[in-house]
Amino acid sequence: MKFSAQTTTSDIAMLREAISSSCDKVRFGSEFCEWKIPSLTELEKAYALVKDGEKDFAYVTPRVSDSSVKKLVKQLDFLNREGKIPVVINDLGILNVLGRYPNLIPHLGRQLVHMPARCPWLKRGIKDALFEKVHGIEEEYSKTSLNYAPTIRFFQEHGVRGVDLDWIPRCFPYYGFLVKAGLNLSVHLQLVPVTLTRKCHTARFLGEIAPETCSKPCNIRAFRLRNDRLELEFFLHENAVFRFAEPSRKDMEELPRNDIGEFVITMSPITRIRTQEKIDELILHMKSLIS
Amino acid sequence: MARTSSRNRESNQNRKKTRRIPKILAPVNSFEGAVKVIDAGADEIYCGVVMSGKGRYFGLYRGPGASPAQLPSYDDLGRVVQHAHSHGVKVVLVANEPFMSDELQEGVRNHIRVGVDKGVDALMIGDMGVLSIVRDLGVDVPLIASTYFVSMNSEAIDFLGKLGFSRVVLERHLTLNEISEIVKHSKVDIEVFCHYGGCSNINASCYFYHLRMPDRIKREWQMMTRGLGRHTAPCTILYDVYEIADSGERRCGNAPVMDALTYCSLCHIQALVQAGVAGIKIVGRLRQWHGYGPGRGVAADVKIYRKLLGLIGKPSARPESIRVAISSLREEYDYLMIEECRRTLRAQGGGAVKYLPFYEFYCRQKRCIFSSLFNAPYKEHDLKSREIRL
Numbered sequence: 001m002k003f004s005a006q007t008t009t010s011d012i013a014m015l016r017e018a019i020s021s022s023c024d025k026v027r028f029g030s031e032f033c034e035w036k037i038p039s040l041t042e043l044e045k046a047y048a049l050v051k052d053g054e055k056d057f058a059y060v061t062p063r064v065s066d067s068s069v070k071k072l073v074k075q076l077d078f079l080n081r082e083g084k085i086p087v088v089i090n091d092l093g094i095l096n097v098l099g100r101y102p103n104l105i106p107h108l109g110r111q112l113v114h115m116p117a118r119c120p121w122l123k124r125g126i127k128d129a130l131f132e133k134v135h136g137i138e139e140e141y142s143k144t145s146l147n148y149a150p151t152i153r154f155f156q157e158h159g160v161r162g163v164d165l166d167w168i169p170r171c172f173p174y175y176g177f178l179v180k181a182g183l184n185l186s187v188h189l190q191l192v193p194v195t196l197t198r199k200c201h202t203a204r205f206l207g208e209i210a211p212e213t214c215s216k217p218c219n220i221r222a223f224r225l226r227n228d229r230l231e232l233e234f235f236l237h238e239n240a241v242f243r244f245a246e247p248s249r250k251d252m253e254e255l256p257r258n259d260i261g262e263f264v265i266t267m268s269p270i271t272r273i274r275t276q277e278k279i280d281e282l283i284l285h286m287k288s289l290i291s
Numbered sequence: 292m293a294r295t296s297s298r299n300r301e302s303n304q305n306r307k308k309t310r311r312i313p314k315i316l317a318p319v320n321s322f323e324g325a326v327k328v329i330d331a332g333a334d335e336i337y338c339g340v341v342m343s344g345k346g347r348y349f350g351l352y353r354g355p356g357a358s359p360a361q362l363p364s365y366d367d368l369g370r371v372v373q374h375a376h377s378h379g380v381k382v383v384l385v386a387n388e389p390f391m392s393d394e395l396q397e398g399v400r401n402h403i404r405v406g407v408d409k410g411v412d413a414l415m416i417g418d419m420g421v422l423s424i425v426r427d428l429g430v431d432v433p434l435i436a437s438t439y440f441v442s443m444n445s446e447a448i449d450f451l452g453k454l455g456f457s458r459v460v461l462e463r464h465l466t467l468n469e470i471s472e473i474v475k476h477s478k479v480d481i482e483v484f485c486h487y488g489g490c491s492n493i494n495a496s497c498y499f500y501h502l503r504m505p506d507r508i509k510r511e512w513q514m515m516t517r518g519l520g521r522h523t524a525p526c527t528i529l530y531d532v533y534e535i536a537d538s539g540e541r542r543c544g545n546a547p548v549m550d551a552l553t554y555c556s557l558c559h560i561q562a563l564v565q566a567g568v569a570g571i572k573i574v575g576r577l578r579q580w581h582g583y584g585p586g587r588g589v590a591a592d593v594k595i596y597r598k599l600l601g602l603i604g605k606p607s608a609r610p611e612s613i614r615v616a617i618s619s620l621r622e623e624y625d626y627l628m629i630e631e632c633r634r635t636l637r638a639q640g641g642g643a644v645k646y647l648p649f650y651e652f653y654c655r656q657k658r659c660i661f662s663s664l665f666n667a668p669y670k671e672h673d674l675k676s677r678e679i680r681l
Contacts, residue, residue, distance in 0.1 A: 063493070065469045066444045093446030111441070111496055114389045114418075116351055119498040121505055137349045140392055148391045150423035195526070196496040197462035199551035204667035205532070211664055224540060225530035225548060230511050232528075235535075236548065241492075269535055 001290070002262040003283050004186070006031070006060065009219045010038035014157070014267055014274055015046055019053035021279035025262060029060030029148045031090065031109065032196055032240040033218075034068040035211045037061070043075050047082065063111060064191055069093055076101050088164060095158055107162040107186070108155060110163040110193060114145035117168045120194050120232065120243055142170045144178070152181045160263065166192045169251040176256045184261035189282070191242040200239040224270035235270045237247070242270065252289040303460040312604045313568050316383070316482065317593050318576040320360055324589065325371045329378050331590040332597030335570070336375055337383040337415060340368050340406070344523060346398030351388055351500055352439075360576040365405045372410045381412040387437035389495050391420030400424055407432055413458070417495070419539040422454065433457045435482070439495040443469070445476040452479045458569065463489055465659050467559060480569035485560065486592050488574025489553025489660040491526040499525040528552055550669045555653045557617050560599055560663040561610075571596065587634075591627040595620050625649045636681040651675055 004025035007020035018026045028046045030036040038046070043059070050057045059079055061072060072094065079085045080101040089095050097206035098106045116122065122141060146152050146163060162184035165175065175185055199213070202223070208214045222237040235242045265282055266271050273282060314334035319325040339361040341347060350358050362368050362552055368384070375382045384406040386399060399421060400462060403414060407430045414432055416422055417439025425434065442448055443462050451459050458480040461470060465483075474481045490497065501524065508525075526549040533540040556563070556571075573592045591599040602608050602616050625648055632644050652658065656668035 035610050063441060064444055065465065066472050067469075069446055071442045091443065091447060092440060092443040093442075093448075095325070096446045096450035112498075116390065116498070116500075121500065121502050121508060137345050137394060140345075140349050142392055143392055145390045145418060145420065148393065148420040149395070151391060151418070151420035154419040154423060193496070194498050195492040195549070197549075197551065198462075198493045199491060199664050199666070201491075201548050201551070204551065204665050205546065205548045207667075208665050209663070214341075214665075222535045223543075224535055226533065227528055227530050230508055230528070232508075234530075236532075241549065245328040272535070272537060 001257065001260075001287065003279075003286070004058065004262045004264050005279050006264050007267045008266060008268050009036060009216075010042045010046070011219065012042075012045065012049070015049060017274065017276045018267060018279065019050060019055055021276040022269075022283055023055070023265065023279055024101050025056035025058060026053075027058045027060050027088065027264065029088070030062050031060050031088070032062050032111075032193075033238045034062050034064045034198070035214055036216060036218075036238065037064075037068055037071055037075075040071075040074050040078060044078060047079070051213075058086040058107065060109070061090060061094055063091045064093065069097065073097060076104060080104050086162065094162075098159065104156075105162070106158065106160045107184075108146075108160050108164065110164045110166065110188065111196065113163055113165065115166060115168065115171060116141045116143075117171050118166060118192055118194055118243075120234070122170075143174045144171065146181075146183070147174050147177055149181065152178065152183065156182065162186060164264070165187060167245045167247055167251075168192060169245075169254055172251070172254045172256065176259060179259040185259060186262045186264050187255075187260050188264045188266065189247055189286070190244060190271055191268065193240050194234060194243050195210045197239050201236055201241065202238060205236075215277075220269060237268055237270050243272075243282060247286060247289060249289045258291065277284070293600045297546060311567070311569065312564060312600050314570040315593055315596055315600070316570050316572040317589050319371065319589070320362060320576045322362075322370050322374070323368050324587075325374060327587060327590040328593050329375060329380050331593035333380060335349055335383060335412075336371070336380045337385055337572075338362050338368070338576070339385045340365055340373065340402065342398045342402050344395075344401065346395045346402070349388075349395055351390060352494070358577075365409060368406065368411070369409045376410065382410075383414045383415050383435060384411040385437070386421055387415045387417035387439055388421075389417045389437075389439035391418050391424070396420075396424060398430060403428055405431060415460075416456075436460060438462060438484070441493060441495045445473050448473060448479060448481070452477075457646050458482055460484075460572065462493060462665065463553075464493060464661065466664065467562050467566065470563070470568065474567045476534050481567075482570035482572055483563060483568050484574060484660060485556045485563070485571035485596065486573045486660075487554055488572075489658070491524070491549050491551040493639060497526075501525060524552060527552065540681030547669045551666070552659045552668070553658045553662065555658065556660040557599060557620060559593070561603055561613055562597065562661070564600070564603055575656060587631055588628075591624065591631065594627070595624050598623075620650045621654075632679045636679070641676050641681050645676045646679050647676045 002024040006027040007014050046101040058096045068175040080103045086105045086107045088107045088109045090111035164186045202218050206217050316335045317328040317333035319338045341361045356498050372382045415435040415437050418438030434456045436451045437457040438460045442459050442460045460482045463484050527547050532544045534543050575589050651674045656671045657666050
């Protein structure tokens with residue numbers, strides 16, 4: 001069972017914590033916000049630190065506009081010179097760019113895989129649930145958009161070798177299909193993205209004026225959103241809204257865990273995982289769920 | 292593919308010759324609605340159809356399926372196509388759920404096959420699996436890349452162009468400058484949303500499926516967002532907001548923190564024309580939600596945008612006259628909407644409805660599709676709604 005720690009900011013101190021933990025790989029970059037893409041200097045420094053720490057390295061990229069594509073191209077030039085490195089992509093444009101870098105290995109990010117079960121209403125029973133059961137399409141809501149062979153083939157023809165998925169137990173029976181098709185699976189623990197915006201909900205709530213001048217309060221701040229009347233609870237961090245999914249022993253039994261390439265631990269103010277101890281604690285907890 | 296590429300080249304050459312006035316694309320979900328929006332001046336209409344097979348019972352967004360966003364039958368599609376073509380208007384068939392599976396594929400194959408047989412002029416697609424079905428069927432119609440591909444940069448447009456798409460609908464959350472840059476470098480036509488559908492979140496990454504909400508939640512959020520405006524959505528719900536800290540949590544307010552809905556781009560149409568977008572798209576296949584008759588709300592939108600584009604297209608148009616025209620079009624829009632409310636009330640035999648005037652809702656809260664990305668409309672309170680009584 002392998003683990004990777006994903007840093008959500010270009011905070012070098014947090015990166016050092018990840019490197020000193022018992023994780024096998026460090027993911028560096030920005031998954032959701034293009035204005036938090038690190039600079040080339042930060043990337044070079046992070047890569048050197050991770051290599052010195054004898055950990056595997058993966059670079060994480062978000063959805064991007066043209067200005068960020070330009071920034072990323074310089075970074076991909078650098079990584080391509082360094083060797084075979086997985087790059088998590090969340091944008092078709094970056095998949096296009098990666099076609100020009102033979103050393104970089106495209107890994108589909110969560111934003112390029114549609115998973116209806118991320119829907120917060122699904123666990124309570126979607127509208128007309130009975131109706132859907134009767135017509136035999138209930139299980140469609142548990143699949144991923146990659147559970148259709150031509151879709152996987154399409155991405156594999158474009159060099160994709162792996163994919164990020166979420167800890168959503170009702171989807172676990174469908175993960176095996178992806179492995180059989182030849183994809184390496186990375187399963188994110190705890191935080192399931194429910195919605196995502198460019199009109200950053202954190203920044204707007206905190207009175208930031210524009211993305212270009214944003215002081216990035218999300219480096220240290222995150223919020224819990226509750227609506228007691230509707231019994232809804234979400235977590236807001238950066239420009240993404242999550243629901244929390246706590247791994248349990250029962251769920252672990254359902255997971256084809258021998259097929260999972262890695263579990264991803266997100267370092268974030270939401271999970272309060274920002275230190276080596278916290279990462280190790282979660283890794284131990286996950287291992288204990290198997291024993 | 293070769294045919295599509297030559298079509299793309301042709302379209303690119305045409306674009307370079309003249310600055311075009313973009314097409315107006317309007318949604319329909321009934322034959323009656325199609326007649327109205329075509330009369331109002333739509334250049335192109337887009338629609339889905341209630342599918343056959345298991346796909347009939349599956350739905351995430353507004354793609355094919357059994358939702359009221361669709362035309363009820365393929366016979367209706369045939370009538371719509373016939374009527375549209377007789378008025379020189381093109382019809383786009385949507386097949387754009389960002390999801391495909393073995394169970395659903397037969398319905399989608401049939402949807403595409405029958406749609407093409409009925410004479411649709413283009414297919415709108417939002418998933419690579421659906422694209423593989425189109426290729427497998429060997430149908431020869433232009434392909435439009437749906438917003439579910441979340442196209443936000445020139446590399447993504449280039450990628451989709453190479454796959455055979457001749458037009459790409461951009462993600463709603465792009466700024467005017469970003470759109471302008473994309474159009475400059477694009478070899479395919481670029482389409483943008485202009486009215487009514489400025490979602491708070493990126494469509495393809497939003498799992499607040501409006502059509503799949505349990506009834507209890509739906510009823511509650513409709514009640515809770517009453518008075519916010521004409522349009523309510525799951526992202527407009529109020530939340531208690533707690534800041535998370537290592538030492539505990541701190542309550543820091545109660546707000547619809549996710550509300551970033553936008554609706555209008557009247558003031559930005561001239562910039563879109565200058566940018567060279569090929570089409571501006573009106574949203575609202577489900578507009579009868581708000582009590583309007585089939586196609587009427589959309590037809591009012593089309594009428595207003597048609598007038599504005601007509602003015603912008605005149606060589607004599609000056610910025611000042613366009614500003615004045617926009618102001619009077621807002622008033623006209625209000626008038627049309629109030630008339631719609633009255634018509635609905637008459638049909639219901641009386642009653643009253645709350646109506647938020649254009650300036651109150653669209654302008655005071657800056658709910659412009661191309662306003663600043665970090666605008667927080669919910670911070671502008673005390674909107675004054677009017678009661679319309681019959």
